[in-house]
Amino acid sequence: MSSAEARLYLCGQGVVWRDGARRGAAVAQGRVEFDLPWRWGTEDGAQQLEAVLDPILTSLVAAKVQVLLATDLVQWLALPWSPALVAARAARAQCRMRLLDLWGGARAASALCEPDETGFGRARSAACLELALCKLLIESCARHGKRLSALRPLAIDAWHAVRSQLDQAPHALAVVEPGVLSLFVWERRHPRFVATQPWQDDWQGPLELLWHRCRVRGLESLPLHVLSVPGVAVAPSGGGPGKRLRWPGADDLFAVPIRPGCWPEFSSEAPRVGGARALLLACGMAAAAWGGWAWWSANHEWAAARQALAQAQPQARARPVAAVGDDKPLRLRIDGVNRLIAQLNLPYAALMASLAPPQGLDVALREVTFRHGDGAGAIRLTVSSRSTHDMTAYYAHLLKQPQLRGVRLIKHELARGTTPPRLDFELEATWR
Structure with missing residues (x-):
């Protein structure tokens, strides 16, 4: 982590934060919990989050802020293989169509959808985030003179950090976070979200139920690994399904390094246009201008033809001339x-x-x-x-x-x- 960046972890119970390293001073960190059960998407969810973020952002010295999200704040989708969904733009459109039933029209249309870069012929996973949540985090940072530099789910970066503890064979990974546990399947560096399950006092029972339900519904037989974030009580050795993994950095939640540029990463800013893309954009605009001129020219010719046709309609001729004389x-x-x-x-x-x-x-x-x-x-x-x-x-x-x-x-x-x-x-x- 850069010394100029602070990190925040947002989950359903509260916000865990750590300021950027300051020369000659201890790194400030802390945890702020919500007064009431918090869930994004409710009427007062935005107000609760702003009330918690404001004092944290005010106390930060770092100018940049990285935000890690709990898994349940992201909507995970599985896109079946189709040649029409190879392009990321088509895959995002398919995600928004799937979100219509879950979020409604306005929220689905503005959702930030990030499909993973998978190989040809394979199914794609997609992570979707509400634009309103992304904008709230960006605007909250801006009000306090900060800039949001990264917005990512913690579970994906955590898996990259513990890959050395796993073999290369396909496996299932359960990530236990405060109040929620999520199940992923990893095949050839290709993550696939399976399901999520809330928990309150003990997560072993919900994990056993989730694992059993997924196996009954046809999940392939894979070795299960369990990774719990710091702050979550670890089950006794041998209790519950799966093999326990060690969190990198012992009890340090933010020991997981951010992997910028890796899937999925959310941003409400428009992507930068490179030289080749700028050239393609200019060509597209020129083609659109030429098409507009061709349409205007054709419309003008059509109007002229109509006017000529109207003038060519048969009109009444003069009355027959009367006979003159007896010639x-x-x-x-x-x-x-x-x-x-x-x-x-x-x-x-x-x-x-x-x-x-x-x-x-x-x-x-x-x-x-x-x-x-x-x-x-x-x-x-x-x-x-x-x-x-x-x-x-x-x-x-x-x-x-x-x-x-x-x-x-x-x-x-x-x-x-x-x-x-x-x-x-x-x-x-x-x-x-």
């Missing part, structure tokens, strides 16, 4: 112009809409012929259908159209040489 060639030309203008003034869009077969009918318009007269016109349709039902249904549809009068079926026959069979028919009507 026959001139009268024929005028009649031709009148017929052309009349044809241009036909309501083709509305007429074609009325001739379109309704949905659900297997009918196809093959040919439409118009003949224009004075004030009205004749129309002839050549149609094909798959059945007589579709033919009669289409005929009934035309009878309902207000633009058409005198709709009649003049011909129908079964087309030859077609597979499947096809029925061809012709209709005539007068339109206005």
Whole structure:
């Protein structure tokens, strides 16, 4: 531990603290317990914690503070193997989805989730901490001119400290802390949280119950080791399951060295962006800007196309010109112009809409012929259908159209040489 750093251990019973080493002076340390049973997440949990932390932080000389957390203050999750969860960001999103049922929407969305760095094809463990607890610790330190330099669970660092007492084979480790004991399984340097169990007067009974329950639920047969933190009464030798491990540094709780950069470590600060990441971030921002410009350009072209289409809609032409004089060639030309203008003034869009077969009918318009007269016109349709039902249904549809009068079926026959069979028919009507 650096001489400029103080260390705090936060558990459900209170806070154990030690100030940084001061030249020529004894190291100050102490323990402050909560007046009432404390549990984070309750209405007065934050107020209780601030009331305990304020006098401790006021008395500290060190400018930096390391905080060790009891295991039950961290939510441990197991993420099954999936190629989609290889990236840490996807794994954090999966953790927050799992936390919705445990913490609710707002607390889960802001949770600090740290998945471990496991190998390809293996399940991942994840440690999750409420952002509100992290911010409270950071703000409490800042109010007293301190900086929170590390925020980690004690159990993981304790395991790293006692690894020399263990063999390399997979094993189970029970960490006994004040008021709570936790069970982990360690395989190839890969920690996996199993369960936690509270205890009050004696932890041997709860440990036996927890170990038995986990074995019944399918936990593999592994050697069990038990590590109790200083301040917890050690069971007599041979009592209870598991082999007892020695805490490093005898009764010194803070003899466990902090392992910065190792999983899991919580921080509410945004991660620093290195050179390569900054380049990728700049490329991403440039791609987003280009995508925005492309969207604006496409939208502008679409609006221009709509305006051009609106201008291209058929508009009413001039009225037919009246015949002048008795000059026959001139009268024929005028009649031709009148017929052309009349044809241009036909309501083709509305007429074609009325001739379109309704949905659900297997009918196809093959040919439409118009003949224009004075004030009205004749129309002839050549149609094909798959059945007589579709033919009669289409005929009934035309009878309902207000633009058409005198709709009649003049011909129908079964087309030859077609597979499947096809029925061809012709209709005539007068339109206005």
